[in-house]
Amino acid sequence: MINxxxxxxxxxxxxxxxxxxxxxxxxxxxxxxxxxxTNDENFCISCHEMKDNVFEEYKETIHYSNRTGVRATxxxxxxxxxxxxxxxxxxxxxxxxxxxxxxxIDTPEKFEAERLHIATREWxxxxxxxxxxxxxxxxxxxxxxxxxxxxxxxxxxxxxxxxKTCIDCHMGIAHQLPEGWEEGAKEAGLxxx
Numbered sequence: 001m002i003n004x005x006x007x008x009x010x011x012x013x014x015x016x017x018x019x020x021x022x023x024x025x026x027x028x029x030x031x032x033x034x035x036x037x038t039n040d041e042n043f044c045i046s047c048h049e050m051k052d053n054v055f056e057e058y059k060e061t062i063h064y065s066n067r068t069g070v071r072a073t074x075x076x077x078x079x080x081x082x083x084x085x086x087x088x089x090x091x092x093x094x095x096x097x098x099x100x101x102x103x104x105i106d107t108p109e110k111f112e113a114e115r116l117h118i119a120t121r122e123w124x125x126x127x128x129x130x131x132x133x134x135x136x137x138x139x140x141x142x143x144x145x146x147x148x149x150x151x152x153x154x155x156x157x158x159x160x161x162x163x164k165t166c167i168d169c170h171m172g173i174a175h176q177l178p179e180g181w182e183e184g185a186k187e188a189g190l191x192x193x
Contacts, residue, residue, distance in 0.1 A: 044074035047100050053111045054175050063174045077133050115178035123188035131166035
């Protein structure tokens with residue numbers, strides 16, 4: 001009797017294990033595909049709130065067009081590269097999708113009314129992460145101080161000593177600073193001196 005049960009369970013167990021493995025691979029592949037599909041500039045500007053507001057001003061910056069031809073896209077600055085922090089940021093971004101669906105920022109006037117709040121939240125996030133997205137391209141250790149201007153060398157040297165991060169000085173580098181930005185900078189814990 002026991003041999004009969006073992007003979008029946010063995011194939012079922014094998015099918016269950018193989019099926020679970022295949023289902024896991026399919027789930028993980030689909031999840032990763034969805035994650036990467038939402039990590040693309042075209043996805044970021046697919047809603048008119050981003051396309052008509054911040055994307056238009058970003059197109060006028062050095063991060064969009066420069067002599068080297070290197071372009072930093074929306075996810076390069078707003079989505080961490082490491083998997084764990086990327087997942088956290090994607091969960092946080094669901095709030096942005098919610099506000100898009102609710103029409104919170106669907107006109108230029110509504111967007112401007114929320115701009116300081118949105119910017120302050122982003123500055124806080126970047127300060128807390130030590131501007132990790134910036135450092136993917138602009139790491140202090142990789143900077144060539146010989147090629148930088150005297151003012152930049154002096155300021156970067158002081159910032160290294162004081163443990164400052166990129167966003168402390170470079171807020172507004174890719175987007176217009178909102179009205180009242182000084183208060184937002186203080187709230188975000190930024191030190192612009």
